[in-house]
Amino acid sequence: MRDLSAFTLAGYDKGRGRLTQALWFAVLNLVFMAWWCPARLRVALLRAFGATIGENVLIRHRVRVLWPWKLTVGDHTWIGEGAWLLNLEPVVLGAHVCVSQEALLCTGGHDHRAADFRYRNAPITVEDGAWVAARATVLAGTRVGRHAVVGAGAVLHRDLPELTLHTADGTRRPVEEPV
Numbered sequence: 001m002r003d004l005s006a007f008t009l010a011g012y013d014k015g016r017g018r019l020t021q022a023l024w025f026a027v028l029n030l031v032f033m034a035w036w037c038p039a040r041l042r043v044a045l046l047r048a049f050g051a052t053i054g055e056n057v058l059i060r061h062r063v064r065v066l067w068p069w070k071l072t073v074g075d076h077t078w079i080g081e082g083a084w085l086l087n088l089e090p091v092v093l094g095a096h097v098c099v100s101q102e103a104l105l106c107t108g109g110h111d112h113r114a115a116d117f118r119y120r121n122a123p124i125t126v127e128d129g130a131w132v133a134a135r136a137t138v139l140a141g142t143r144v145g146r147h148a149v150v151g152a153g154a155v156l157h158r159d160l161p162e163l164t165l166h167t168a169d170g171t172r173r174p175v176e177e178p179v
Helices: 018-032 039-048
Strands: 071-073 084-086 091-093 104-106 124-126 137-139 164-166 172-174
Touching: 018 039, 104 124, 124 137
Parallel strands: 071 091, 084 104, 091 124, 104 137
Antiparallel strands: 164 172
């Protein structure tokens, strides 16, 4: 029997104090996600809050990042409009990765078997050259292999090998390596 009143944050480390968290939420909602905020400023803001961001990274407006200090982004990576990086745990995006519009990378979940519904979080890694297409969801503890594709609207709950396409209906098939 589930008892949500027993839920606690035990074992979960946000990685920064409340003041830093509050400051980030203010910046996120007032500046970072705004359409008028230049992409270069978004990168600078993430770095200022502890993210590791490579060169020539493009981050569009309406992107949400829960904790910048738990984010690593490689060179020449794009994060599309409205993407949500719900990174309770680390999210690592390699070089030349594309996270398309309204994609969700969610490192958090709950243990449905536990009465207290405790957290069951795990990191996400998206390797070099991979593409998480529009409105795709990548769940906690998942690795997207090099040059793999998580198709539009797909939900990925287990590792995706390199050079593999995972479609919305769960089909997996090889993809050609980019030239």
